[in-house]
Amino acid sequence: MPRIESSAARLARLGFADAARAARLAAESGLPGDLLEALAAVADPDLALTTLTRLVERDPAVLHARGPTRANLLQVLGASDALGEHLVRHPDQVALLAVPELGEPRAALLLAVGADPHAAEPAASAPDALNALRVAYRGRLAHLAARDLTGQAALAEVMAELSDLAGAALEAGLAIARAELGEAAPVRLAVIGLGKCGARELNYISDVDVVFVAEPHEGADETKALRAATRLAQGMMRACSAATAEGSLWEVDAGLRPEGRSGPLVRTLASHLAYYRRWAKTWEFQALLKARPVAGDLELGAAYVASVDEFVWSAATRDHFVEDVQAMRRRVEAQVRAEGERQLKLGPGGLRDIEFAVQLLQLVHGRLDPLLRRRATLPALAALSRGGYVGRDDAKGLAEAYTFLRRVEHLLQLHRLRRTHLLPTGEDDLRRLGRALGMQADPVGDFTARWKRHAREARRLHEKLFYRPLLQAVARLPESEARLSTSAALARLEALGYADPAGALRHLAALTTGVTRRAAIQRTLLPVMLGWFAGTPDPDAGLLGFRQVSDQLGATPWYLRLLRDETAVAQRMARVLGTSRYATGLLMNAPDAVALLGSDADLAPRPAAALRAEASAAVSRHDHPAKAVTALRALRRRELFRTAVADISGLADIERVGVALSELNDVTIQAALDTAIGQGALPTRLAVIAMGRLGGMESSYASDADVMFVHAPLPGASEREAGDAAFAVANELRRLLALPAPDPPLVIDPDLRPEGRQGPLVRTLASYRAYYARWSSPWESQALLRARFSAGDAALGAEFLAVADGLRYPPAGIGDDAVRDIRRLKARMEAERLPRGADPALHTKLGPGGLSDVEWVAQLLQLRHAGAVPELRTTRTLETLRAARAFELLAPEDEAELAEAWRIASRVRDAIMLIKGRPGDSIPAGARERRLIAQTLGYPPDGSEDFLDDYRRATRRARRVVERVFY
Incomplete structure (x- = not known):
């Protein structure tokens, strides 16, 4: 007793689950210690020991097996209860496990049932032919399983041999059927394998999907020939699936034939083709993808496959082909939802996910690329990868998942030789699977983690490839x-x-x-x-x-x-x-921006704070100012592209585009200003004030940056020293942003400063205050309506804007004289500034009802009323109009018509820049360019006249409002 207890402890360390029982069995059977050590390496040592002791009782010589025979035998006994039972009943077949190669199975199985392997005709009708077939089949199955479990045969080889073995069994079953028929049938009968059998990727236990095709012998009556062929087919199916003392092989399933189970079991080749031409559904062509002659008249079978190939590789051109395949997959998923992720074949991330994705890609692209016409999944996947239809990493992930899942499927089915695809939940079963796959330390945990990882990846790639919209486009x-x-x-x-x-x-x-x-x-x-x-x-x-x-x-x-x-x-x-030469040019110099096109979210304008942080980081990485600004301008180019694509795609309206471009210009100016200042301390505070369209947050793709520079000397600094430093920085800022480069420049335009080009580039805050107090004209007050802090010292910018507020928002509004001056200036500008030869009605800026008209109306309302109405104190045109309507300074219909004209004129200006890659204020006279603008704005290809009508109508209505409200 103590000796058994000591042995039990050793066996527990070796991995036996019921070590006490194992010790008792080993002692009773007299198993040597090295055999017990060898048992510890198999998937289920307890199962292997139990079966081995029974086998030794039948054939004690088994104890003396050594080398490959012993290793092969123990692996089979540890993984397969059913094959162990078979070897206990037929211990003579243990010797098969020692043979390296058994050769082609067809002749062996025909001999087993007493048939002539050369003629495939029965020598005699043997009552035990069915049992003989099963015994011979299972012996070869045990031999293959041994090579599989010991790693002597790779997965592809195992699947191919299983398929060939199934084909041999079908041939033997056909021989048995002929013997039962008792007479020579006047017919040629071919058995076509479909599914995994046809693809030579069969598993250990599976229904074998077949289709029967027959042709009468020359001169024979077709009806009688088909009747005989049907009896042969039925007899063959019984020979394989009937239950006997040795069990059954597997079901032979002919349900994929034309018309399914309601259709005739056997048809002629012409009848098959007539059905496929007229009646077949999408899924039937998918099934035929794997068709292969496996038994019977192989020449007739080859003719059948060659004929149906025409249908298979043109199936993708059928209406709704891709959608039908996708819908069928969803229906299958819905049917197995109750079993959830444990369904190894049909569940999410299961084998069908991989197979359906591969088959759909094959059927869509294989009509033009014959290299994709492979029956088996892994070779087809490799061909798809080589052809560029699937990424290498994706193909690798799918292949690894498929290989793992098929190995698990084989191990599940080997255990009891039952058709199952459901992963077990019991720890003992999971432990056996893990150990069979070489996981010794933590077989349950390691197996579960690895299976879930592969299933997740398979599901991800299935959804990526199977539902890829490109498939539908290619198929059509x-x-x-x-x-x-x-x-x-x-x-x-x-x-x-x-x-x-x-x-x-x-x-x-x-x-x-x-x-x-x-x-x-x-x-x-x-x-x-x-x-x-x-x-x-x-x-x-x-x-x-x-x-x-x-x-x-x-x-x-x-x-x-x-x-x-x-x-x-x-x-x-x-x-x-x-659509856009402008965007194309941006992309040419920043081709990696293609990655932004993936989703609407990627095209949303980025927050100014995030842009500022990125711009600051970009310039800080470079010591040389020119290199720093090159990096900054590359960032700006990418963001210009983002905004242009959002605009073209209809994801940003004209107001949002203006804000995005203005914020981007602010960020660019700030980062360039930091670069221009460098590491040294300035003797003055410096701020950049945005003016014009930049100040109004209405920048276009072609806009310069209208700015003014203001500085305030630090305590102790001389005004001259401070002025020189501020002037140098402002000039350096302008130089850096205008350097020749492949990126669009940002031209800094300071011409709206006091005294224009004749005045100093940079002034102190005190100088601005003094100038505006003494010399300011109405147009300068009007220009200051757009003044907004852009970059530099924010506190100084706020101080400047406080000075500006006194001019642009006078408490009592401007007087009649100032209003008359503004009206005269506007009239003179309309008469003098319109380019020679331009059609005023088509000039988006200066034409009647154009941008200038709308903006001057808004600005006049501000100058007259913003002192009393704080809501009018905005730099933005449309916000001004909305506030004026809210406070009944503008009729709702007038506000709507002015806003509509402003929007369409702004959109046209931006569209001209997007299309041509250069700015323009006039709608072109050429029909082609007008058509391009119209399409860019969303009109159909023949909608250029509609576009012109809409533009003229909007500006004409706006001009009527201008004449009534402004003049």
Whole structure:
């Protein structure tokens, strides 16, 4: 007794769960110690020991097994209760485990049932043929399982051998059926494997999906031949699935045949093809993707597969093909929801997630790329990766998840040779799985963590690839368009709206020619993007811009991957490139800004505080001022691009665009000012006051930065020293921001200062106060309505604005003389400043009802009433109009018409800059340019006349308000 207790303690350390029982069994059976040590390495030592003691009772010679035989046997006994039972019943088959290779299974199984393997005809009808088939099949299954469990066979090899073994069993079952028929059937019968059997990726226990196709022998009656073929098919199915003393193999499932279970079991090839041409549903073509002849007349089977391939690889062109496949997947998910994540096959992150994603990608892209036409999942996934349809990292993640899940599936099914895909919850079962996968320290915890990690990754990638909108777009393309063929491409490009189809073809050839991964991805993207470009104002410019950006970024790993995987990015990029030369130019010099196109959230203007922090960090990294401002201007370029794309995409209205651009200019001026000041201490405080459109938070893409500089000497500093220092900093600020560079400059314009260009660039606060007290004219008070602190010393800026308030917001308002002066100045400006030859009705700034008209109305209202109405004290035009309406200084309909004219004129000015990449104040006379502006503003391609009508109507109404309110 003490000896058994000592042995039990040792066995517990070796990993036996019931060590006391194991010690007793080992003692009763006389198992040597080294055998017990070997048992400790298997998945379930207790199970292996129990089965081994029973096997030793049947065949004591098993105790003397050594080397590979012992290792193979113990691994099988530790993983599979069912195969252990089989070996106990048939101990002679233990010898099979010592054989390195058993060879092709077809002949062996035919011999087992007494058939001639060369003729595939029965030699005699044997009553025990069914049992013989099962015994021979399970012996080979045990041999394969041993090689699988000991790592001698990789997963792909195991799946292929299981599929070949199933095909051999079907062939043997067919031989048994012929024997039962008792006469030569006047028919050729082919068995087509579908699903995992067809793809040669079968698991240990699975329904074997088949389709039967038959052809009568020459001269035979077709009806009689099909009747005989049906009896053969039924007999074959019974031979494999019938329960016997040796159990059954698996179900043979013919439910995927035309019309399903309600259709005839066997059809001729012509009947199959007629059905697929006329009646087949989307899922049936997906099933045929894996069709392969597996038994019977292989020549007929090959003819069937060759014929249905035509349907498989054109299925994606059917209406709603992608949506149908996606809907079917959702229905399956809904059916297994109760089993949740434990469903290894159908649950979230399960095998079907991976298989459906791979199959959908194959069916969509495989119609044009024959290299994708693979039956098995892992080879198909590798082909998709090589062709650029799936990113390398994504393919690797899916392959690793698939391999792990299939290995787990095999281990689950091996245990009792039952068809199951449900992960167990019991600790003993989880422990067996973990140990079988080599996890010894914490098999339950390690297995659970690894399974969940793979399932999460598989689900993430499934959702990314399976629901990728690009699939729908590619599937809908006509083949001539999808292939980018030269023959019909010129006419097609012209029909799409390309002005220079030959030039477009040259761009396409440059982007897609070659065998590189980059060219492969472009071949997938461009057929779809051509249509997207065609929907933009300027398709030719869009394609050219895409080529230019791709030339710069094509070798960057993330660029094409982003466009392929995130369809929203590619579609928005097409929209931007085909709309705006300005945005394209920004992108050319900052191509990594493509990453901003992914979501609406990424295009939202960033808070000024965040921009200030980033700008400060950017300039602080450089000691040399020019390099610091280069980094600053790169930041500004990226933010200009962000705002332009938000504008083009309709995510920011004209007010928000003006605020975003003005805040960006403030940030730029502040960071450049910090750089200009450098590390030394100034003998004065310095502030930059925004004026004009910058002050009004209404900057456009083409706006200069109208500013004034004010300084206040520090105590103890001489005024001259302070003035010289402030002048030097202001000049350096202007120089740095105007340096030649690929980024748009920010021109600092100080001409609105007192005395204009004749006056000093920088004044002290006291000098401004004295000037305004003595010399100020009405127009300067009017200009100060836009004055706003922009950068530098905020306290000094507030002091300056307090001085300005006294002029721009006089308590009693301006007098009649000042009003007359303002009206005369406005009339003179209208007469003198309009460019020669310009059509006044189409000039957005100075024309009737244009920006100047609306802004002068708002400013006159402020000068007259802001002293008494604090709500009018704003630098923004539309806010002024809204306040004037609220306090009944402006009729609601007048406010609405002025605001509408201001918005449309501002949008047109910005659209001109976006389209041409250079500023313009007049709506162009050319029909093409007007069309581009109209489309950019959201009008249809033929809507340029509607656009002009809307513009004229809005400005005409605004002018009537101006004449009534201003004059």
